[in-house]
Amino acid sequence: MDIFKLALEKFDVLNHTPVGMVVINSEYQVLFWNQCIEYWSNKHSNEILGTSLLSHYSHLNTDRYLSRIETIFEGGPPVLFSTHLHQYFIPCLLSNGQWMNQNTTISAFPSFDGNGHYALIAIENVTELTQRVFEYRQMRDKALNEIKQRELAEKEKEKIQAQMLRAQKLESLSVLTRGIAHDFNNQLMGILGNASILKQLVPQDSTLIKYVDKIQQATLKSADLTKQLIDYTGKSKIIANFLNFNQVLKELKPIIDSTVSPHIIVNYELEKELPDVKADTAQIEKVIMHLVTNADEAIGNQSGLITIRTHAKHFSKEELFNAHIEMKLQEGFFSYFEVQDTGHGMDDNTMLKIFDPFFSTRFIGRGLGLTMVLGIVQGHRGTILIESTPQKGSCFRVLLPSQVKKPA
Amino acid sequence: MELTRIQMDALSEIINIGVGKGAAVLNKILNSHIQLRVPLVKILDSTELINELKEMGNDKLSSVNLGFKGTLYGTAQLIFSSENASELVATVTGEDIHNLSMDDISFMRSGTLSEIGNIVLNSVMGTFSNMLSLPLHFVVPGYIEDYASNLYFKMVEKNTAILLAKTQFSVEKLSIHGDIVLLFEVPSMDVLIHRIDQYFSQV
Numbered sequence: 001m002d003i004f005k006l007a008l009e010k011f012d013v014l015n016h017t018p019v020g021m022v023v024i025n026s027e028y029q030v031l032f033w034n035q036c037i038e039y040w041s042n043k044h045s046n047e048i049l050g051t052s053l054l055s056h057y058s059h060l061n062t063d064r065y066l067s068r069i070e071t072i073f074e075g076g077p078p079v080l081f082s083t084h085l086h087q088y089f090i091p092c093l094l095s096n097g098q099w100m101n102q103n104t105t106i107s108a109f110p111s112f113d114g115n116g117h118y119a120l121i122a123i124e125n126v127t128e129l130t131q132r133v134f135e136y137r138q139m140r141d142k143a144l145n146e147i148k149q150r151e152l153a154e155k156e157k158e159k160i161q162a163q164m165l166r167a168q169k170l171e172s173l174s175v176l177t178r179g180i181a182h183d184f185n186n187q188l189m190g191i192l193g194n195a196s197i198l199k200q201l202v203p204q205d206s207t208l209i210k211y212v213d214k215i216q217q218a219t220l221k222s223a224d225l226t227k228q229l230i231d232y233t234g235k236s237k238i239i240a241n242f243l244n245f246n247q248v249l250k251e252l253k254p255i256i257d258s259t260v261s262p263h264i265i266v267n268y269e270l271e272k273e274l275p276d277v278k279a280d281t282a283q284i285e286k287v288i289m290h291l292v293t294n295a296d297e298a299i300g301n302q303s304g305l306i307t308i309r310t311h312a313k314h315f316s317k318e319e320l321f322n323a324h325i326e327m328k329l330q331e332g333f334f335s336y337f338e339v340q341d342t343g344h345g346m347d348d349n350t351m352l353k354i355f356d357p358f359f360s361t362r363f364i365g366r367g368l369g370l371t372m373v374l375g376i377v378q379g380h381r382g383t384i385l386i387e388s389t390p391q392k393g394s395c396f397r398v399l400l401p402s403q404v405k406k407p408a
Numbered sequence: 409m410e411l412t413r414i415q416m417d418a419l420s421e422i423i424n425i426g427v428g429k430g431a432a433v434l435n436k437i438l439n440s441h442i443q444l445r446v447p448l449v450k451i452l453d454s455t456e457l458i459n460e461l462k463e464m465g466n467d468k469l470s471s472v473n474l475g476f477k478g479t480l481y482g483t484a485q486l487i488f489s490s491e492n493a494s495e496l497v498a499t500v501t502g503e504d505i506h507n508l509s510m511d512d513i514s515f516m517r518s519g520t521l522s523e524i525g526n527i528v529l530n531s532v533m534g535t536f537s538n539m540l541s542l543p544l545h546f547v548v549p550g551y552i553e554d555y556a557s558n559l560y561f562k563m564v565e566k567n568t569a570i571l572l573a574k575t576q577f578s579v580e581k582l583s584i585h586g587d588i589v590l591l592f593e594v595p596s597m598d599v600l601i602h603r604i605d606q607y608f609s610q611v
Contacts, residue, residue, distance in 0.1 A: 064437045076534050076537075077546035080526040082520055082522060082523040084501050084516055086437070107546075126519075
């Protein structure tokens, strides 16, 4: 009897299973091709019976398949091909245009002539199961993402609430300070004006002149203090120009080097192509000098290092989340300078208070320095990021939005 | 069951050759370079085996089973601890197991480990069959996840001889421990020993 007819007779029952069934001999010649695989592969048995399976499916003609299938013809143990390691054994296109996922088991079946074995290939369609797992994974990823977003929103809400409270507190203080500073300044102008008149009226050789001078000096110092109070409110007048942090730092370098204690080394790491910012040079100088003085005092009498860096980069919303500023900043490109010291650093509790007016860890300070720094940066629509570790040091990073200068 | 040192050495060698062939096949189909070695082979009874497998932890074990019959009757198993199974699957499939649910891991484990187990066990049993001229028939491999005591509870009462081969899978920098367990009915074990003696008398 014809071998294909014999195969059909022997394996006909396999035409009634929902599993793709194929029988090949040791020459890879297809002896049986059941109806299920016929339907899946869209290849009629007439096309494939008697031909080599490898001529139809060349991917099987590789060592990774052949070395395992060969053992079957010798009567070896069944061989499995899992969909995770080989998506399919016989490529079958599904109606949605995707390839079917298959788990394939190949077992040895004694050949009809009793000489060796045939390979009985059973192909299981596991697309739905794989798809379910895939969908489940997508659903889980989505749910996890939503939870993450919700947690982030909750965290942001808490931060905004804390910022609002702080903003309210600072705003009240700011209004009070502004009012006092304004009235006080008016009074000081009166004192200064009258002291001036007095100086003109008193004879130049009078011993009273030195007292008038002292009145004038004290009044000017008070006016300076009043100016600082106004700076703190962030409402001082800003004369904004295109400014480059590198340039400002180069000009300030002699002053910084002479201000910092001799046992401290100042290191400059300035970015070559730093975009400009729009800012008031005098106010930015004040900020730099204050941060450097602060770093110097944090290091104290020990030897240490202050590193002043400039750089520019894109800051994401997440990176700006912990910024010390009350207004909401949009993510974007910022130029920044930072002052890093190897001083005593700060704990979390201190970090929360450092910008509060009149908060100081030192007896000699008035506690307005960092408050003024914050006011100035806030007035420039920038922000401050701080990193600090007790006993290791702190880093104050001042960010202002980068500007692209329009050609003249 | 007592085996002489020569018989134990012979068993170790056959298993090592089989496992080596398995590693060669695995390397062909996987992107990772896998090395397999069998540092220890011993004969145990079922209670000793359960105690031995408890060293893998208290979690469920993943077991790929290949039944065989013919001159020998028994089952060959490749067993991993739950954690090692997940790590091996993650390594060979390139999936991050920490991002997978237990369902995903379970589905991937059963498919991937069945194939890995199939390759290793086929190579080991094929080597036994070829070297010792033992014609064997095999049943389609199965995959089970269960506790050690449940996997072997039937054998506690039966007098089964167990050959345990501790196998080390080294996948790149990762070292995963798996055990190959060959369970023979005692008469089969006698046949096996007899064939080993015959084989070495011919060498």
